[in-house]
Amino acid sequence: MIIVTGVTGKLGRVAVEDLLEHVPADQVAAVARDPRKAADLTGRGVDVRAGDYEDPESLRAAFAGADVVLLVSSPDTTPGTRPRQHGNAIDAARAVGVGRIVYTSAVGADDGPGFLADHTVTEGLLRDSGVPHTILRNTFYTEALVNPGLHAAVEAGELRGADGGVPVNFATIDDLGRAAAAALVGDGHVGQVYELRGPLWTVADLAQTLTEVSGRPVVYRAVPAADVGPIAFVHDLIASGLFSQPSGDLEKLLGRPPVGLRAAVEAVLRS
């Protein structure tokens, strides 16, 4: 049995949908805090189980019979919360004899900035647990920069960046979710740390691609971080070089190149 957590969220949903393209539904179980939010999966033959990272007993029941569990990292970044929640999940998996845990960590979890510490701690908990595991070090989502907000940049003819011209290796939620599904099946994943990163591009490349796809000139303008709005922290992280290293692991898991900048921009401008 393959068990996927976080199925009411973006990445877990993609993973379970991808699995259902390759694996019979009766071999897949989905874990949700509120199973009613995943009722459509029940209708398609998936065993939807209640599980809350704050409730160890619910997790032991939810993980029973699992050959492999996709542990989608919690979105609750309140200090101390994710290590506790992920620890609960890992303890539950060990208690009920789960064969393997696949964990959605983050790029830089080994040597990155402090806000990644929850992932560093969770990777340590996994290593100490004795449960066979696979770590997916996900880069940031392409959607952080390539999203419907770009319509305004096309209108304005200008895209502001505080990225210092440093390239990013972002990947789409769809690609990262499908890669997670791929790491749940097949052999050779035990003990692997996959650095899941997309092709490199810069915010200036994004402006150029907007120009090409929209047919209207969009100029890149370098500004201080305070002038790029609420995603200033993303630009700061880009400028720090956190996302500037490429890796072939995402392509390896997908069995095809990850979605590139042009395809992502085309999809967003169509929306």
Ligand SMILES: NC(=O)c1ccc[n+]([C@@H]2O[C@H](COP(=O)([O-])OP(=O)(O)OC[C@H]3O[C@@H](n4cnc5c(N)ncnc54)[C@H](OP(=O)(O)O)[C@@H]3O)[C@@H](O)[C@H]2O)c1
């Ligand atoms: N790589 C990136 O750029 C990036 C960006 C944002 C987040 N992340 C990380 O990657 C994870 C997955 O991303 P996403 O986009 O799928 O996030 P998302 O859409 O916010 O989904 C989070 C999932 O976690 C579930 N969850 C929250 N608290 C839980 C709990 N106490 N017990 C069990 N499940 C719980 C949510 O369930 P409910 O429906 O019950 O709330 C939801 O299914 C995030 O949680 C976060 O750790 C990565």
